[in-house]
Amino acid sequence: MNHVNTSDWYDSLRRELESNSLSIEKVSRRSEYWRKSNLDIVSDFVQDTSQIDLSQLKGTCLFEPDLTVHGDIMKLGSEESKSVLSIMDVITDEESFAKNYFGRLEEKSQKLIPRPLARDNSLSPKVGYAISFSDSFKKPLVIHNRTKTSASNCFQRNLIVIKDDVEATIIETGNNLSVFNSVTEIYLGKNAKLNFLDLTGQNNIFPKISHKFCDLAENSTFNHFGLRLNTKATRTELELHLNGHGINTSIANVSLINKRDHFSDENVLINHNAYECKSRQVFKSVLENDCTSIVRGKIYVAPEAQKTDGYQSSRSLLLNDKSKFLCKPELEIYADDVICSHGSTSSSLDKESLFYLLSRGVRKDKAKEMLIAAFISEALDEIEDEDIKSALSHYIDNWTSSFFHE
Amino acid sequence: MLKIDNLKVSLEEEDKQIIKGLSLSINPGEVHAIMGPNGSGKSTLSSVLAGKDGYVVNNGTVKFDGSDLLDAEVEERAALGIFLAFQYPIEIPGVGNMNFLRTALNSQRKTRGQEELNAADFLKLVRSIAKDLEISDEMMKRPVNVGASGGEKKRNEILQMCLLEPRFVILDETDSGLDVDAMKLVSRGVNNFLSSSRSFLVITHYQRLLNYIVPDFVHIMVDGRIVKTGDKKLALHVEETGYKDFLQLGKEKH
Ligand SMILES: Nc1ncnc2c1ncn2[C@@H]1O[C@H](COP(=O)(O)OP(=O)(O)OP(=O)(O)O)[C@@H](O)[C@H]1O
Numbered sequence: 001m002n003h004v005n006t007s008d009w010y011d012s013l014r015r016e017l018e019s020n021s022l023s024i025e026k027v028s029r030r031s032e033y034w035r036k037s038n039l040d041i042v043s044d045f046v047q048d049t050s051q052i053d054l055s056q057l058k059g060t061c062l063f064e065p066d067l068t069v070h071g072d073i074m075k076l077g078s079e080e081s082k083s084v085l086s087i088m089d090v091i092t093d094e095e096s097f098a099k100n101y102f103g104r105l106e107e108k109s110q111k112l113i114p115r116p117l118a119r120d121n122s123l124s125p126k127v128g129y130a131i132s133f134s135d136s137f138k139k140p141l142v143i144h145n146r147t148k149t150s151a152s153n154c155f156q157r158n159l160i161v162i163k164d165d166v167e168a169t170i171i172e173t174g175n176n177l178s179v180f181n182s183v184t185e186i187y188l189g190k191n192a193k194l195n196f197l198d199l200t201g202q203n204n205i206f207p208k209i210s211h212k213f214c215d216l217a218e219n220s221t222f223n224h225f226g227l228r229l230n231t232k233a234t235r236t237e238l239e240l241h242l243n244g245h246g247i248n249t250s251i252a253n254v255s256l257i258n259k260r261d262h263f264s265d266e267n268v269l270i271n272h273n274a275y276e277c278k279s280r281q282v283f284k285s286v287l288e289n290d291c292t293s294i295v296r297g298k299i300y301v302a303p304e305a306q307k308t309d310g311y312q313s314s315r316s317l318l319l320n321d322k323s324k325f326l327c328k329p330e331l332e333i334y335a336d337d338v339i340c341s342h343g344s345t346s347s348s349l350d351k352e353s354l355f356y357l358l359s360r361g362v363r364k365d366k367a368k369e370m371l372i373a374a375f376i377s378e379a380l381d382e383i384e385d386e387d388i389k390s391a392l393s394h395y396i397d398n399w400t401s402s403f404f405h406e
Numbered sequence: 407m408l409k410i411d412n413l414k415v416s417l418e419e420e421d422k423q424i425i426k427g428l429s430l431s432i433n434p435g436e437v438h439a440i441m442g443p444n445g446s447g448k449s450t451l452s453s454v455l456a457g458k459d460g461y462v463v464n465n466g467t468v469k470f471d472g473s474d475l476l477d478a479e480v481e482e483r484a485a486l487g488i489f490l491a492f493q494y495p496i497e498i499p500g501v502g503n504m505n506f507l508r509t510a511l512n513s514q515r516k517t518r519g520q521e522e523l524n525a526a527d528f529l530k531l532v533r534s535i536a537k538d539l540e541i542s543d544e545m546m547k548r549p550v551n552v553g554a555s556g557g558e559k560k561r562n563e564i565l566q567m568c569l570l571e572p573r574f575v576i577l578d579e580t581d582s583g584l585d586v587d588a589m590k591l592v593s594r595g596v597n598n599f600l601s602s603s604r605s606f607l608v609i610t611h612y613q614r615l616l617n618y619i620v621p622d623f624v625h626i627m628v629d630g631r632i633v634k635t636g637d638k639k640l641a642l643h644v645e646e647t648g649y650k651d652f653l654q655l656g657k658e659k660h
């Protein structure tokens with residue numbers, strides 16, 4: 001139980017969620033949804049010291065954060081803003097805007113797929129942010145999670161509400177906190193746009209599961225980019241509800257893993273509930289040394305979602321034959337006038353390309369780096385903002401240059 | 407400069423010999439042409455010299471400047487000054503042409519202990535070469551060879567040659583796929599590049615190229631061997647009568 005005095009609305013929501021949480025199927029190998037995953041993700045989480053150091057990205061001034069969330073402490077940057085609050089402040093406030101949003105998407109998500117860890121999170125959030133934007137943010141908002149050492153589980157709970165016609169970019173990075181179980185509920189109004197970059201750094205020796213549930217109104221845009229650099233055990237659950245016509249979404253992910261038994265596990269469900277919406281999914285995994293990357297992307301098209309355009313591509317580059325890429329694309333379509341495609345491949349480095357580069361004198365490790373960069377470029381191209389894209393690809397290139405020397 | 411002695415090469419994948427005892431000696435400043443029927447092993451020879459995987463050397467030696475070439479890695483051979491203009495240059499999506507060229511040039515310079523070229527000097531250099539070969543800026547900005555026509559790819563190979571300044575150049579059918587004007591352009595590029603310290607091995611099916619790039623020697627290769635060596639008149643002979651006179655020579659040597 002939370003030791004803070006939570007609001008009446010949260011208390012009653014909590015009681016409701018708690019009472020029906022018994023019906024949520026637990027995580028186990030018996031469940032098809034979890035069968036191939038690394039179940040460390042659900043075991044007792046311990047301290048995590050990992051981080052992506054954003055200072056490396058500071059080449060562009062864009063990355064000066066306007067606001068930093070340090071675990072449960074919140075520091076506002078230069079510009080005081082009422083629109084970003086601590087989640088703990090929100091659930092103790094009887095009149096908070098969050099009252100109409102908190103927990104709704106988590107509950108909705110349970111109807112399609114049992115997600116016991118998301119429910120645990122709703123019942124005892126510890127840290128997190130609640131964002132409500134009614135004006136566009138020109139600069140990206142960088143959220144740099146950092147936690148104090150503490151053995152307790154960290155349930156991070158976030159809420160993002162973007163009002164009609166508002167555009168924002170959020171980059172989340174930093175420590176995975178001690179035990180990382182995060183739930184982020186995202187609501188986009190009409191014509192709203194959110195670019196979300198979720199950057200998970202290397203040396204994440206502790207497990208992390210993050211859920212993002214997103215409700216989108218007509219003509220809104222949601223672009224999500226995930227980066228997983230040598231993550232020990234990350235699992236992502238992304239569920240989108242496209243509820244109005246003309247919605248555009250892009251989900252892209254790059255996983256670069258070369259450590260033994262490391263694991264990245266991306267699960268996406270896109271619900272096309274309205275006509276003329278577009279969704280793209282681009283996954284790229286580069287794997288070496290007994291590691292695993294899982295991609296499960298499902299496109300659901302409701303009967304009324306005519307003229308849906310759904311695209312999914314998941315590709316892996318296996319640098320040696322010990323690593324595994326498990327991919328499960330799924331289509332469930334109930335409308336007749338739709339274009340949906342998916343493709344999945346696993347391949348090794350192209351020998352001819354490598355030979356071409358080497359024959360021009362490019363050193364072997366550099367040539368591999370170039371081919372890796374080329375391989376993941378399709379996913380990076382999903383990032384609209386050129387400055388962020390180039391800062392990130394520089395960061396990744398630098399990182400890959402150490403890839404072969406470990 | 408290059409000395410190949412009784413070289414025998416077979417495929418790694420299957421037990422099939424392609425080069426069947428080939429000897430060839432090339433001195434600095436010389437231009438050698440190799441002609442021969444399809445499948446006689448010309449490209450295989452180029453690949454082996456450049457260091458491509460997939461071949462097994464069963465016999466013989468290849469010396470470059472006196473040391474054993476076959477021991478060197480592909481990128482080391484490039485840094486030594488060996489350059490192969492491919493018969494079929496591949497496309498590499500996602501790798502920018504400029505980035506590739508600069509990395510290649512600077513890697514070679516580094517290996518040779520030279521200073522790396524800065525971005526501005528590099529750009530100037532590439533632009534001037536591209537201009538000579540009439541390669542557009544747009545083409546230079548693309549990923550390596552992506553979307554380029556056959557002839558454009560060949561021109562790109564010559565651009566790389568001019569940029570990297572190798573000492574030993576193999577042109578594997580660089581003329582195939584070039585229009586008349588492009589052929590003149592490329593030949594001019596090659597001729598400007600000739601020097602007393604550089605050597606060329608020009609593989610071609612057409613005597614026409616040899617009017618522009620004049621060879622000191624012409625070799626006829628049949629079934630993995632050089633069966634006849636002469637001067638440029640030999641190329642004219644081939645043009646007129648084909649290879650029928652030489653096929654027999656190939657068999658006799660068995
Ligand atoms: N990797 C390979 N796998 C199978 N066969 C090969 C391979 N490389 C070469 N060969 C075979 O070896 C022979 C020689 O091929 P190569 O490409 O060297 O001929 P070429 O003289 O260059 O012919 P062309 O004039 O058509 O370019 C051919 O029969 C070819 O099929």
Ligand SMILES: [Mg+2]
Nearest residue numbers: 448449450493
């Ligand atoms: Mg050939």
